[in-house]
Amino acid sequence: MSESWIIGINPVEGALANDASRVRELLVDIATAQRNTRIKELVDQARAHHIPVHHRPREQLDKLAGQARHQGIVALYEPPPMTHEDELAGLLERDGMETLVLVLDGITDPHNLGACLRSAAAAKVTAVIVPKDRAVGLTPVVRRASAGGADRVPLVAVTNLARTLRELKDAGVWITGLAGDTETSVYEVDFRGPVALVLGSEGEGMRRLTRELCDFVAKIPMPGAMESLNVSVATGVVLFEALRQRAAKR
Numbered sequence: 001m002s003e004s005w006i007i008g009i010n011p012v013e014g015a016l017a018n019d020a021s022r023v024r025e026l027l028v029d030i031a032t033a034q035r036n037t038r039i040k041e042l043v044d045q046a047r048a049h050h051i052p053v054h055h056r057p058r059e060q061l062d063k064l065a066g067q068a069r070h071q072g073i074v075a076l077y078e079p080p081p082m083t084h085e086d087e088l089a090g091l092l093e094r095d096g097m098e099t100l101v102l103v104l105d106g107i108t109d110p111h112n113l114g115a116c117l118r119s120a121a122a123a124k125v126t127a128v129i130v131p132k133d134r135a136v137g138l139t140p141v142v143r144r145a146s147a148g149g150a151d152r153v154p155l156v157a158v159t160n161l162a163r164t165l166r167e168l169k170d171a172g173v174w175i176t177g178l179a180g181d182t183e184t185s186v187y188e189v190d191f192r193g194p195v196a197l198v199l200g201s202e203g204e205g206m207r208r209l210t211r212e213l214c215d216f217v218a219k220i221p222m223p224g225a226m227e228s229l230n231v232s233v234a235t236g237v238v239l240f241e242a243l244r245q246r247a248a249k250r
Ligand SMILES: C[S@@+](CC[C@H](N)C(=O)[O-])C[C@H]1O[C@@H](n2cnc3c(N)ncnc32)[C@H](O)[C@@H]1O
Pocket: 177, 178, 179, 180, 198, 199, 200, 201, 202, 203, 204, 205, 206, 218, 219, 220, 221, 222, 227, 228, 229, 230, 231, 232, 234
């Protein structure tokens, strides 16, 4: 994957903390850097890792950052390669009974995918699986919205999602799809053991075949009169319900 700019104090801090060897250079606005101790610290960290630090006029950073707020600092970053689908079996084997997979069936909004990756990384999932087609890829906006999560969770883009779901079933993973139009509640499903949670796209929800391949389809009950939750919110709710159940005494 090609290098891209990471913009702003938190994202740059995350990149340096996660894998400084992937940070190629730092550009800082000297005027801001002189009054901002966090930027000074990041510059020190970068220098300690022998990463070149260059001073640039604010206008140049404005141009690089586009709409994003750079706060006086940007970093050129080479993202790690995405996990290949052949590596999935190894990840399932590694996590065994603790396997927790997140499947996102066709998310198109980069902010939503970023937010899902952030929650997935926080929940320490085994992998996030997305279809290669008809879904947003790992763009700089996704990476930024994920607040570092994109680099902390194996993201697997698969050619044929239905085939991958069958492979998960064959590996003993129980699959629960999330949809609002069903009777079963997520609070009734047993999420202990190896499980995959499948969420649908913003407009259409899960595709028909994806839904048919689920062992269970469950809803997050909503007392209010809303049609649905945002997909990243639903992802957070169900992931942390699964973690709650797994942490509870058996
Ligand atoms: C914005 S919703 C899609 C709404 C779409 N009109 C539909 O019919 O599914 C995106 C995804 O979030 C999940 N989701 C949203 N609200 C949910 C709820 N109350 N219960 C279960 N899943 C929900 C589902 O996986 C859904 O496919």
